[in-house]
Amino acid sequence: MAVNLQAAADKDILSIDGVQVYVGQAGIKKTGRDDITLIVLNSANSVGAVFTQNRFCAAPVQIAKQHLAGHYPIRALIINTGNANAGTGKKGRDDALLVCQSVAKQLSCAPGQVLPFSTGVILEPLPAEKIIAALPKVKPVHWTQAAAAIMTTDTVPKAASRQVIIDGKPVRFTGIAKGAGMIHPNMATMLGFIFTDAAIAQPVWQQLVRDAAQTSFNAITVDGDTSTNDSFVAVATGKSGMTKIQSFDDANCAAVAAALSDLALELAQAIVRDGEGASKLITVSVKNAHTVAEARQVGYAIARSPLVKTAFYASDPNLGRILCAIGYAGIADLDTDKLKVYLGSVLVAENGGRAAGYTEEAGQAVMNEAEITITVDLNRGIAAAEIYTCDLSKEYVAINADYRS
Structure with missing residues (x-):
């Protein structure tokens, strides 16, 4: 019943140098479909993130914030659907850390270099053992399959791309998102992930991500409910070959900001178009x-x-x-x-x-x-x-x- 929203074709979604995408089945969802997504990053990257302001924020949100504060180069994002790991107290945080440790072991990196994300039912213990058992079996996929794997009540996978020319180099942006209900700032139940091969300094990138969120994921509402798990994360791998942006005064900063904001808005509007039961x-x-x-x-x-x-x-x-x-x-x-x-x-x-x-x-x-x-x-x-x-x-x-x- 989504409003003028169709799933993107694989050919329309651009690959991003420095990013590999995998999905698998942990058996969290009763439907038997893919329910975990592993996104692996090259070691050099800038990460910007905005999270829910719900005081009952989920365990993975708390752990992701801690890991980002550690200033590690982030090496992976692990996302599960079917269980929010929210309202689960210390046990939930321990479970999220166990999943991060398992990913880190598989990738030979530190647990602090892994960001966890969850979406699904609140107040239920995370079946961490199922996720850990499924991790070695994940398979490489296209972005559209990853967009499908993070869905909950969504009816359409949400993925989109942009490309701009900077310093004579093609610079790519690709994003996926999920959300259809419990949508309201700050932020909206939504997860949004954008990846680019642009080269940009961490402090500048973080501010651009905040600005983009304000006019996209923080400008939508379906039902007035702010979720415990909302996360918007954007990763810049620096692999495009463009000269690295070091300040907001850089002549190329505006082009990167515009592409990021435009893509974030398309994904945010896709969430509203797919609002639970929406017809307008x-x-x-x-x-x-x-x-x-x-x-x-x-x-x-x-x-x-x-x-x-x-x-x-x-x-x-x-x-x-x-x-x-x-x-x-x-x-x-x-x-x-x-x-x-x-x-x-x-x-x-x-x-x-x-x-x-x-x-x-x-x-x-x-x-x-x-x-x-x-x-x-x-x-x-x-x-x-x-x-x-x-x-x-x-x-x-x-x-x-x-x-x-």
Whole structure:
């Protein structure tokens, strides 16, 4: 039921020099499909990462943060689906470390050079022994198979690539992601991984990753639930042959930043397009706010409103729900007489009420579309932000009611 989203063909996803991808079956998932992914890196790389801000963050998130703080060259990422290893206390952290130790032994590196990631059911012990037993049996695969192996309730594997020319060299970017429900910053249940052969210093890369996350994985919502396991990790192998970027002033930095952000946004939007039970992709564009934070605040009030989202599922132009959400967004000095609201190109509201030229027929025509933009002009500044969401359907309830069965 994904909204205008199809699985990428192998030929469209670029390999990245310095990265090898493997998948295997540990038997965590009841479906008998691949449920572990091992990504092996060359020893020289820069790694940027952004993690969930949920205080109940999962054991692998805690361990990954510790290992990144150790300043090791990262040699591998190990990802399992079917079990989140969250809400598992010290035992969960010990299990995540055991998996890292097993990967490290297989690759002849230190455990601190391995980053663990998990996704699936919360409050269940991680079957670490199954993962460890499966590791020697993993097989090399294409990126699209790795994208499929990290899925949970996703209906479509999410993978995409970009290529730009820097210093006369082709520089490649490839990413995979998973997520369909429990999606809301900070961050969204999502895992996102991007790899590039660009050469860039660690501090610069980390900031570019943070910036990219803010306008992509931290600009989406499906159901308003922030997960315990959210992770966005980007690795630059430095294998492209370009001159290494050492500062933000480097003339090539903008091109790398743009490719990274564009790819991250495509993957983030793919998560929303595949939102559990989704039939519509909704972009909430808020402009002329005092600050970006204010624009995001209004955007999220609309995007996470169950009443707004159910109206869109029904293709019902009950657009007063949008005004209601703007009103409770928490902007104390908002002058509602000055703002304008558009549905697509149709002016819906101005001067504190329904626009004189608005008709139900015009609103209905937009509501029937699969991809819809809501534009809110606050008319109080120059800042802007976009938030991406989907409608809320009966199928969302069914999927989450049956999730563990």
